[in-house]
Amino acid sequence: EAGVAQSPRYKIIEKRQSVAFWCNPISGHATLYWYQQILGQGPKLLIQFQNNGVVDDSQLPKDRFSAERLKGVDSTLKIQPAKLEDSAVYLCASSLDLRGGGYEQYFGPGTRLTVT
């Protein structure tokens, strides 16, 4: 079974530029998550989708971050314009479902973003 795929693995941009990350979840997983993990901290949930609908985006900085999951499969997270404090690893994860909260999340390798 293929795992969660993410690209690119690394990205370096200057502040005020834009960047996009892509995630392909495990086949059949209804729920997809994007996390931001700043160095030395735990992952912070940015947004989660159930199929192609947004379940929770309360911690997504909507003035600069956007995400979509067209057709309920792969997803794109965009930052425009980037700030220095956006430097972090962006993790994508998927699970079979979210109802109840007990389903295991499978994580991708992450995209390490450096904003200079």
Add this chain to the structure above:
Amino acid sequence: AQTVTQSQPEMSVQEAETVTLSCTYDTSESDYYLFWYKQPPSRQMILVIRQEAYKQQNATENRFSVNFQKAAKSFSLKISDSQLGDAAMYFCAYRRDDKIIFGKGTRLHILP
């Protein structure tokens, strides 16, 4: 609001010994899930163990076990017979439906 606290930023243990990582959380809910995830250096995060709050019995997965104290809101992870491959960041996480919160993590070093 729910919170998850891991009070030990780093820990070290001798190979083959036992180590316990601490986690406390705060919630007003009675039904939820707790998880321990492992993140090896430059590798993907993987699930170590899961505990349903409605179950009194502590979860066990081979060398990994938890001490779940619901009233105290404590969820510690015990690793027995530590191996070099156990070296990683360990994250405690709380989840209820669409609410997911991770602690800041504990970096575990295994001393040969």
